[in-house]
Amino acid sequence: DIQLTQSPSFLSASVGDRVTITCRASQGISTYLAWYQQKPGKAPKLLIYVASTLQSGVPARFSGSGSGTEFTLTISSLQPEDFATYYCQQVNNYPRTFGQGTKVEIK
Amino acid sequence: QVQLVQSGAEVKKPGASVKVSCKASGYTFTNYYIHWLRQAPGQGLEWMGMINPSYGSTDYAQKFQGRVTMTGDTSTSTVYMELSSLRSEDTAIYYCTRVWTDYYDYWGQGTLVTVSS
Numbered sequence: 001d002i003q004l005t006q007s008p009s010f011l012s013a014s015v016g017d018r019v020t021i022t023c024r025a026s027q028g029i030s031t032y033l034a035w036y037q038q039k040p041g042k043a044p045k046l047l048i049y050v051a052s053t054l055q056s057g058v059p060a061r062f063s064g065s066g067s068g069t070e071f072t073l074t075i076s077s078l079q080p081e082d083f084a085t086y087y088c089q090q091v092n093n094y095p096r097t098f099g100q101g102t103k104v105e106i107k
Numbered sequence: 108q109v110q111l112v113q114s115g116a117e118v119k120k121p122g123a124s125v126k127v128s129c130k131a132s133g134y135t136f137t138n139y140y141i142h143w144l145r146q147a148p149g150q151g152l153e154w155m156g157m158i159n160p161s162y163g164s165t166d167y168a169q170k171f172q173g174r175v176t177m178t179g180d181t182s183t184s185t186v187y188m189e190l191s192s193l194r195s196e197d198t199a200i201y202y203c204t205r206v207w208t209d210y211y212d213y214w215g216q217g218t219l220v221t222v223s224s
């Protein structure tokens with residue numbers, strides 16, 4: 001199984017901050033990676049797919065990059081509604097696997 | 108609009124089975140795979156398996172082989188996930204998701220399954 005390791009696991013930031021989350025894969029997955037946002041009590045929401053393509057309706061302050069084994073999710077200017085947990089997911093192989101999550105909290 | 112509506116919360120005893128439903132609407136049911144995932148309390152997301160609603164073909168994560176069964180009913184646009192021999196570690200929220208070009212674009216609201224004696 002492909003393991004995904006996110007860093008950091010926890011992040012404290014202020015509104016307006018630039019935030020970067022990293023996801024490392026245990027083997028190369030090309031650009032077969034997605035990012036999801038999950039708020040408490042809600043199902044995850046697709047933000048980015050194919051590593052860098054923004055899902056329809058997702059604000060442009062979210063961006064993704066990377067290929068192979070290293071990927072990043074960047075929020076250019078953190079907004080109050082962005083405080084949530086973020087997960088990366090690989091879709092290169094089965095079983096599908098997720099990173100352990102990065103919780104973004106208000107400083 | 109696309110919706111996946113799941114059945115309500117369940118409380119089960121160890122050793123029992125649970126069957127969770129996921130009713131799709133707003134799109135052609137047979138055109139998209141459905142995947143099932145789960146999330147234990149305070150934990151991350153775990154992939155359980157998938158079903159092709161058009162043919163009923165399935166593929167399960169090795170961890171759940173022999174314990175999980177996914178089925179579909181095209182007449183009601185509903186898929187089901189049944190998990191047997193429940194143990195306390197199966198306490199989790201179970202999600203169905205629609206797969207669009209390998210990615211999960213729509214999710215059910217989640218079904219909490221609690222396993223407790």
